[in-house]
Amino acid sequence: MNVSSTHVFERIKHLYDFKNLTELSKYFGKNGNWAASMNKNDSIPYPQCVQAAAEKGVSLDWLLFGKDSYTLSKSAVLSEIQDGIYESVELGILDEISTEQLKATSALILKKLENITQISAEQIKNEKAVS
Helix, strand or coil: CCCCHHHHHHHHHHHHCCCCHHHHHHHCCCCCCHHHHHHHCCCCCHHHHHHHHHHHCCCHHHHHHCCCCCCCCHHHHHHHHHHHHHHHHHCCCCCCCCHHHHHHHHHHHHHHHHHHHCCCHHHHHHHHHHC
16 A cells, blocks of 8 residues: 555645645644655655644544544444443343433443543544545
8 A cells, every 4th residue: 555645744734724834844843844855755754643643633544545444423332332231221131220320321431432442523523524
């Protein structure tokens, strides 16, 4: 799979709303023509890609290759959690619980999942806006 420096720099510019490669260069602490020179030589700025992915919550697959990563909406995840808890009650794995208890438990589980998977509306918005 071929990585295009031009596409990588364009994605980084979009993520940060930079108007040009000079702004991008200065943001990463480089001289003003660093990004243009890297791009001309078809060189990929891997450390800056890692930094951008971490700062903006996008995948390196997207940043380097333009591949969409699989994302789930918060409401879809919450619905699946609720269905799983409800099924556990029906199967007798869990005791009867009220609708309020089911919703509260589902919300707590979703919060824990968000903490470890970093599900965020910003990430989903960024990935869809640039693709």
